[in-house]
Amino acid sequence: MSTFRMWEVFAKADEGPFYKDQNEWMVKSFIPQMKRVVKEHDIKWDRKTIVNCDDALADRLWAAAKDFFVSVGVYHVDTHRVMKFSEQEVNEVLYTKRPCYMVGAGHDQRWLRVRAVEDREKRPFHLFSPDANFSTDIHKKACMAYLKEPLLDGLCAPLIEDFMGRKATSQSPTEVAAAMEHAMNLRDAQRLVGKPDVWTVSVGTAETDQAQIAAANPAWGVRPSHLDGRMVSILTEMTTNDAMLNKSLHYRSYGNVFGNLCGAIFGGHAGGTEATAVLQTAYNIQGACLYGSCWALNFPFHLKWQSTTTRELLWIQSMLSQAMSRNSNLIYLNNLFANAGPATDQLYWECANHAFACESSGGNPWGAATCRNKYTDRATPLESRLFHECSEASFKMRLTRAQTDDLCQKLMEKYEALIPVDNYGKTIQEVYDMEKITPRQEFVDQYLRIKDELCKMGVQFAY
Amino acid sequence: MSIEKVRQLMIDGDGDAAVSLVQELIAKGTNPHDIMAGLTDEMEILGQKFESFEVFLPDLMVAGDTFMQIMGVLKEHLVAGAEDKVPATVVIGTVKGDYHEIGKNIVGIVLQANGFHVVDLGADVDPVAYMEEAHRSNADAVGLSALMTTTMPKQEEFIKLTEEAGKKGQYIVCIGGAPTSPDWAKRIGADVWSFDAFEFVGKLKEALKNRKK
Ligand code: B12
Numbered sequence: 001m002s003t004f005r006m007w008e009v010f011a012k013a014d015e016g017p018f019y020k021d022q023n024e025w026m027v028k029s030f031i032p033q034m035k036r037v038v039k040e041h042d043i044k045w046d047r048k049t050i051v052n053c054d055d056a057l058a059d060r061l062w063a064a065a066k067d068f069f070v071s072v073g074v075y076h077v078d079t080h081r082v083m084k085f086s087e088q089e090v091n092e093v094l095y096t097k098r099p100c101y102m103v104g105a106g107h108d109q110r111w112l113r114v115r116a117v118e119d120r121e122k123r124p125f126h127l128f129s130p131d132a133n134f135s136t137d138i139h140k141k142a143c144m145a146y147l148k149e150p151l152l153d154g155l156c157a158p159l160i161e162d163f164m165g166r167k168a169t170s171q172s173p174t175e176v177a178a179a180m181e182h183a184m185n186l187r188d189a190q191r192l193v194g195k196p197d198v199w200t201v202s203v204g205t206a207e208t209d210q211a212q213i214a215a216a217n218p219a220w221g222v223r224p225s226h227l228d229g230r231m232v233s234i235l236t237e238m239t240t241n242d243a244m245l246n247k248s249l250h251y252r253s254y255g256n257v258f259g260n261l262c263g264a265i266f267g268g269h270a271g272g273t274e275a276t277a278v279l280q281t282a283y284n285i286q287g288a289c290l291y292g293s294c295w296a297l298n299f300p301f302h303l304k305w306q307s308t309t310t311r312e313l314l315w316i317q318s319m320l321s322q323a324m325s326r327n328s329n330l331i332y333l334n335n336l337f338a339n340a341g342p343a344t345d346q347l348y349w350e351c352a353n354h355a356f357a358c359e360s361s362g363g364n365p366w367g368a369a370t371c372r373n374k375y376t377d378r379a380t381p382l383e384s385r386l387f388h389e390c391s392e393a394s395f396k397m398r399l400t401r402a403q404t405d406d407l408c409q410k411l412m413e414k415y416e417a418l419i420p421v422d423n424y425g426k427t428i429q430e431v432y433d434m435e436k437i438t439p440r441q442e443f444v445d446q447y448l449r450i451k452d453e454l455c456k457m458g459v460q461f462a463y
Numbered sequence: 464m465s466i467e468k469v470r471q472l473m474i475d476g477d478g479d480a481a482v483s484l485v486q487e488l489i490a491k492g493t494n495p496h497d498i499m500a501g502l503t504d505e506m507e508i509l510g511q512k513f514e515s516f517e518v519f520l521p522d523l524m525v526a527g528d529t530f531m532q533i534m535g536v537l538k539e540h541l542v543a544g545a546e547d548k549v550p551a552t553v554v555i556g557t558v559k560g561d562y563h564e565i566g567k568n569i570v571g572i573v574l575q576a577n578g579f580h581v582v583d584l585g586a587d588v589d590p591v592a593y594m595e596e597a598h599r600s601n602a603d604a605v606g607l608s609a610l611m612t613t614t615m616p617k618q619e620e621f622i623k624l625t626e627e628a629g630k631k632g633q634y635i636v637c638i639g640g641a642p643t644s645p646d647w648a649k650r651i652g653a654d655v656w657s658f659d660a661f662e663f664v665g666k667l668k669e670a671l672k673n674r675k676k
Contacts, residue, residue, distance in 0.1 A: 167616055
């Protein structure tokens with residue numbers, strides 16, 4: 001069951017405790033409760049480990065996250081009320097949550113599911129996503145380029161910026177139309193590369209609830225039920241609003257296997273590494289209780305660098321994965337934001353490290369976003385390919401957490417000092433021949449060289 | 464020594480204890496301006512520590528909240544002879560259609576830590592609402608945050624509106640957010656653009672100085 005008491009939950013937005021503004025709630029409830037749970041549940045990081053091997057710590061993190069969510073609830077910015085969930089309600093959601101969904105159809109059908117720590121049976125779900133804007137003129141081709149990737153199980157396509165020569169502007173007809181165009185391009189692209197029924201998480205271009213609703217159409221747009229995925233965000237930190245509740249209502253009534261998009265900020269309202277891990281884990285519980293979402297996309301990121309590949313962020317991803325895989329049925333994916341850009345060696349090392357840090361902890365890879373997740377046309381399928389190949393290799397080799405921590409420490413040495421540098425590489429038009437939709441030879445050579453280096457470090461790729 | 468204690472209570476977020484200690488100090492004759500200067504220094508130090516990740520946002524928020532509580536008491540003692548110290552008022556918000564608030568919140572917190580009076584309109588703010596609030600609070604500057612290419616045009620719309628309403632030049636128009644750039648700021652006629660909150664404080668102070676001349 002994914003539609004947990006939807007209307008009882010919506011009613012909480014009108015009935016919960018009132019706080020004049022978010023800041024007051026932060027200072028009076030969120031911050032002191034966070035300090036309390038980190039201390040009481042003894043959540044500690046040694047500032048070095050990347051992949052956690054301490055099961056008891058993972059279990060304490062889960063307990064802390066649940067405690068925090070029940071104590072704090074969700075601030076609704078439109079009604080200024082806190083939507084609180086009792087432990088009983090949370091337990092009901094956690095118990096009734098489905099551990100797997102069949103997504104996509106025909107020959108593109110896949111299982112999206114909870115994996116175990118050091119899972120020996122269930123391979124990771126490979127969700128490809130540049131998480132970036134692409135120019136409108138190459139949008140469809142860029143979708144095709146990603147869809148061509150051999151390991152792809154699902155796609156979250158690039159966004160478009162313009163509609164008929166005008167900037168797509170939020171809440172205006174241009175946003176609605178750009179969202180529709182995005183959905184149409186994607187359908188075309190899927191048919192043209194022979195993957196018509198791939199599960200796509202659609203459509204990122206639709207920022208508002210109305211644009212999401214407008215892009216939903218079984219004939220030409222976002223398809224209902226298990227055929228497509230959608231996303232609804234948790235606003236930072238631990239807040240929501242009516243537009244988000246509207247999205248969740250629409251996704252549920254349309255039947256989609258939809259997810260919750262959540263990214264706690266390291267250095268932000270939660271504070272340091274340990275608290276960010278608690279908050280990020282709590283977000284997965286929040287999504288299931290508040291929106292009834294079927295899965296969550298985790299992107300805890302660094303306030304300064306806006307990336308997920310720093311040492312503390314990789315530890316957070318590994319921790320939250322283990323906390324959830326060991327203690328719940330919640331399905332989740334681990335989102336990569338790299339610091340560097342396409343065709344840089346640094347980007348490849350970051351992708352590899354993120355993949356290894358998550359797979360043995362039970363994670364599912366979602367990526368790869370580049371250049372601190374904010375530049376148009378600066379992402380290509382090549383770095384996503386390496387990201388997913390590394391995740392698959394980790395699974396095929398049945399790497400243990402201790403082994404991956406070793407490997408991750410070595411990979412971290414290759415780029416840790418470079419994180420503050422703006423190394424944004426090349427655009428997709430430079431790396432790919434956009435007519436043939438294939439990578440140019442010099443970049444294929446670079447890709448193979450990186451793979452060779454990884455092999456020398458002991459990685460055995462699946463093929 | 465006791466001002467030191469107030470500084471510590473502010474960092475700890477113990478508003479009640481800080482307020483009663485401040486009252487005691489003033490009754491005993493401590494100059495309120497010295498207390499104020501001590502607290503402002505402490506906030507500045509906290510701001511620097513935040514920049515280097517020695518402390519985090521919650522520490523700044525808790526201290527900022529206590530600072531405001533203490534200010535409630537200090538205010539009445541500070542007025543005499545301190546008109547030139549009236550802090551500049553900045554209205555901030557994230558533009559219409561955009562719910563990305565973190566960057567804007569940090570801008571607000573850092574401005575406050577540097578002694579500015581900040582009115583935060585939240586996210587999804589209509590251009591007209593900025594204008595009305597700027598008028599109501601007699602603002603010295605307005606800061607518009609936009610995190611998406613689809614919401615950047617709202618910054619331009621605000622500037623156009625102020626021109627049409629004949630309010631151009633009444634306050635400094637500042638813009639920011641990840642997809643914005645100095646070029647964009649120039650193109651739409653914004654007065655100040657900044658890469659981040661820390662750089663912004665310096666640039667805004669500079670702009671305010673030039674404006675007074
Ligand atoms: C966190 C985040 C979210 C969170 C936001 C939580 C919140 N309440 O704030 C959530 C999950 C809710 C979210 C939702 C969405 N997001 Co978002 N998000 C981000 C992300 C990863 C980081 C933004 C951030 O907080 N950075 C950290 C802060 C500290 O940095 P900052 O905001 O840049 O602020 C600093 C400076 O810019 C400057 N500054 C900021 N404002 C101002 C103002 C002034 C006056 C000045 C001087 C300076 C200044 O100072 C700040 C501090 O030093 C960005 C990617 C990115 N790298 O920017 C995507 C991003 C902005 N999101 C994006 C998208 C598409 C969305 C969604 C539409 C997704 C979806 N399909 O549902 C929704 C949009 C909902 C809406 N209508 O707003 C896209 C935007 C693409 C575009 N069109 O341009 C981005 C770029 C990701 C991407 N590459 O695809 N997102």
